[in-house]
Amino acid sequence: MSEQHPQPQPGILGIAMYVPGKSKGPEGVTLHKLSSNETPLGPSDAAKLAYGEVSETLEFYPDGSATDLRAAIAERYGLSAERIVCGAGSDELLSLVAQAYLGPGDEAIYTTHGFLVYPIAIAANGATAVVAEEDDLTASVDAILACVSPRTRVVFLANPNNPTGTYVPIDEVRRLHAGLAADVLLVLDAAYAEYVRRNDYEAGIELVSQFDNVVMMRTFSKIFGLAALRLGWMYGPEHVVGVLNRIRGPFNVNAAAIAAGVAAINDRAHVENSVEHNSHWLGWLEGEFARLGLKVTPSVGNFLLVHLPDEDGKRASEADAFLVERGFILRRLDNYGLPNALRMTVGSEAANRGMVAALGEFLDRKG
Numbered sequence: 279m280s281e282q283h284p285q286p287q288p289g290i291l292g293i294a295m296y297v298p299g300k301s302k303g304p305e306g307v308t309l310h311k312l313s314s315n316e317t318p319l320g321p322s323d324a325a326k327l328a329y330g331e332v333s334e335t336l337e338f339y340p341d342g343s344a345t346d347l348r349a350a351i352a353e354r355y356g357l358s359a360e361r362i363v364c365g366a367g368s369d370e371l372l373s374l375v376a377q378a379y380l381g382p383g384d385e386a387i388y389t390t391h392g393f394l395v396y397p398i399a400i401a402a403n404g405a406t407a408v409v410a411e412e413d414d415l416t417a418s419v420d421a422i423l424a425c426v427s428p429r430t431r432v433v434f435l436a437n438p439n440n441p442t443g444t445y446v447p448i449d450e451v452r453r454l455h456a457g458l459a460a461d462v463l464l465v466l467d468a469a470y471a472e473y474v475r476r477n478d479y480e481a482g483i484e485l486v487s488q489f490d491n492v493v494m495m496r497t498f499s500k501i502f503g504l505a506a507l508r509l510g511w512m513y514g515p516e517h518v519v520g521v522l523n524r525i526r527g528p529f530n531v532n533a534a535a536i537a538a539g540v541a542a543i544n545d546r547a548h549v550e551n552s553v554e555h556n557s558h559w560l561g562w563l564e565g566e567f568a569r570l571g572l573k574v575t576p577s578v579g580n581f582l583l584v585h586l587p588d589e590d591g592k593r594a595s596e597a598d599a600f601l602v603e604r605g606f607i608l609r610r611l612d613n614y615g616l617p618n619a620l621r622m623t624v625g626s627e628a629a630n631r632g633m634v635a636a637l638g639e640f641l642d643r644k645g
């Protein structure tokens with residue numbers, strides 16, 4: 279290869295590209311996309327309406343500080359709007375945090391089956407990713423703390439984690455924070471927080487309010503059903519908010535996303551229905567997979583891991599191919615180091631029942 283052409287910064291060519299969930303299946307079969315943790319209930323009707331109305335004013339730049347949206351979020355969660363930054367998905371905010379706080383020679387920690395956007399954001403800035411072992415597919419505070427070195431600048435924790443669906447109780451998150459030096463940034467990625475129904479879980483709002491080195495990421499892509507619009511937000515200390523506001527694009531969040539986001543966050547009934555739907559069908563799916571003799575990892579999110587272990591590691595890919603033929607698109611997890619598992623998003627009643635029936639058929643045929 280010629281060295282004559284422009285060269286990217288060190289680390290970038292070592293990045294394995296993010297592989298999104300599949301969205302295609304065979305022609306003529308009803309597709310159930312259960313590969314990207316999207317909500318089967320769609321967004322709030324009010325959000326769709328607000329989105330449509332923006333078509334009348336497309337010639338205008340959006341409000342670069344997303345004032346209405348930050349006000350709506352602040353009101354909903356009892357936060358200060360000055361401490362919120364919105365982004366084109368929380369992915370953008372994760373990248374901005376990495377860009378601001380990581381560079382060559384720095385280290386950032388995430389866990390074995392942590393969200394794969396973290397290593398990309400770390401390497402894109404020339405920093406080194408340090409991977410902490412998990413305990414039974416769950417982030418381990420002790421293991422993370424054991425990875426801390428004088429070079430550690432950022433710790434990324436998805437809570438609950440994707441793709442495992444497991445979570446770290448808030449007391450443990452506090453213990454993690456307590457073990458970090460004041461100049462290490464703890465990034466709590468709470469993309470699935472709304473779905474969690476556990477008394478010992480918190481997304482991290484109080485920790486952010488209390489300390490100068492914690493931020494929390496949230497998204498409109500999951501329970502709010504606005505993944506197509508790319509919208510997320512970060513709650514953080516004023517100094518971090520000031521840093522992100524300096525380096526983000528001046529109009530990083532578009533007008534349609536702002537309008538739909540405000541409407542979505544104000545439609546509490548829709549969110550409650552979505553939590554209800556999810557809890558019911560998550561429990562049902564766990565029971566059905568157990569009945570089929572399959573191990574599932576207990577999940578607090580809107581998805582679950584189904585394990586299909588075998589001798590030569592082929593069963594999960596055979597099951598995946600069998601399910602795709604019947605229109606059920608799940609997520610293969612080879613790139614997450616989980617080649618024997620498939621991740622299924624909780625879908626509509628028809629999708630959930632159909633998927634369990636199809637997997638049962640696969641097991642009957644293949645054993």
Ligand SMILES: *Cc1c(COP(=O)(O)O)cnc(C)c1O
Nearest residue numbers: 367368369393440469497499510
């Ligand atoms: C889906 C997801 C996000 C959200 O990403 P967006 O860019 O807001 O769509 C963030 N973190 C985790 C762990 C996720 O699974």
